[in-house]
Amino acid sequence: MTQANTPNPAPVTVLGLGDMGRALAGAFLAAGHPTTVWNRSPGKGEDLVSRGAVRAASAEEAVRASGLVVVCLVDYDASDALLEPLAGALEGRVLVNLTSDTPARSRQAAAWAEKHSLAYLDGAIMVPVDVVGSAEALVFHSGDRAAYEAHEATLKALGEPATFLGEDHGLAAAYDMAMLDFFYGAMGGLVHAFALARAEGIDGASLAPYLNTIAGILPPIAAYTAVEVDSRDYVAEGANLAMMTAGVDHILHTAKDHRLDVSQLSAIKGIADRAIAKGHGRESWSSIVEVLAAEH
16 A cells, blocks of 8 residues: 555554554555554554654653544553553544453443543454555444544555455454354364375375365355354254264264373364254254353
């Protein structure tokens, strides 16, 4: 993204210059936005200053430099501690918190902003630092719709399109948690697959090309699983839950034979068995969603 893409670029402030904070500030600079930066500890952001960013002497000075203030820290304990004494300086500005934490913490921060009559957006960055600012960058926003619409053009510097999910401030974090739930579960399965292959004398490079077969079928699986969990209609076409659970059992026994850690596989098998015991055996794999919530 270049300055030519953003007519009359608005000033923006970035608080926090960790890896992601520097990437955010760099994306704003690349889009031509006058960018003020601040970090609690000195020595970060020299590259940004060399590109034209202004380093503020204090967090308050940084906040007062722009109408849009973006904060990105390690967690909400850190952002809460930073923002609490800045409530007065933030008045009349839009605060966008791109710190990663839970939906509950996002809503708590929104309640704090409402108490101080501050325009507040919560967000989640769904890509690595090297993707921020590109057309492939997915960044979620939720909260104050008017604030989002007023600064949408600036926020698009981080990734197009900037995605507004709704006025519940916890939505961005909720999408983040759900997507990372899938990611880390998949990554755990991926590494375990390589461990099982190694135990069988198969090197990773030999297995990897064939894993694309699995990866390639995931998008349509995600689409029809969404339909099933929303409709609660779990009609099995092909393999049903009972048949697929038998397959999990085969993997579990193979892993146990090689004395591999089977905690993830055992948890999957346990959940599937519980769903079968509840009468979902003839339904699709998606039906296990019905036993994931704690029983009351």
